[in-house]
Amino acid sequence: MRLIIGGMGQGKLSYVLHKxxxxxxxxxYTPEEAVHRPIFAGLENWSTLDEISLLEKNPSLxxxxxxxxxxxxxVDPxxxxxxxxxxxLCCRLAVQATSxxxxxxxxxxxxxxxGL
Structure with a gap:
């Protein structure tokens, strides 16, 4: 698994697609789709993700x-x-990631x- 991070609008997806x-x-764009596709974008929307199960099913994600x-x-708790x-979640994924x-x-x- 590879982890790509960065601010909104910084070109993460474009970079990955180009490379x-x-x-x-x-x-x-959902964990269910990520089992069968090589790229999972929008990880921040799935902060309670069961990353171990997902990465077992798709280790090259x-x-x-x-x-x-x-x-x-x-301000909002x-x-x-x-x-x-x-x-x-990003800390746990970074430990498991190859890059x-x-x-x-x-x-x-x-x-x-x-890098890619």
Whole structure:
């Protein structure tokens, strides 16, 4: 599994599609779709994901997640909890990932392993 992180609008999906040759038809937006597709975008929407089960079924998955921990801390307690859950999910995935890249202004920064 590879983990791609970065802020909203930073070019994460475009980067992955360009580097891999996959198309938008290859992108999953739900955990159920991600079992059968090579790319899972919008990981931040699934902060309670059972990542162990998903990665057992699709170990070569490329997971894309918006960074949500930067900026102003939300006043709403539910939003703070969600933000914390997304951060912890990314930490768990980063440990399991063969590579982790952060995309900023469309440019990759390899944090772990080798980039795409």
């Amino acid at each position: 891999t040759g996959y198309t938008l038809d290859d992108v999953a 490329i997971c894309i997640c918006n960074e949500v921990g930067c900026g102003v801390v939300p 539910t939003a703070r909890i969600w933000r914390e859950q997304v951060g912890r 982790v890249e952060r995309i900023f202004c469309g440019l990759p920064m390899v944090l772990k392993g080798e």
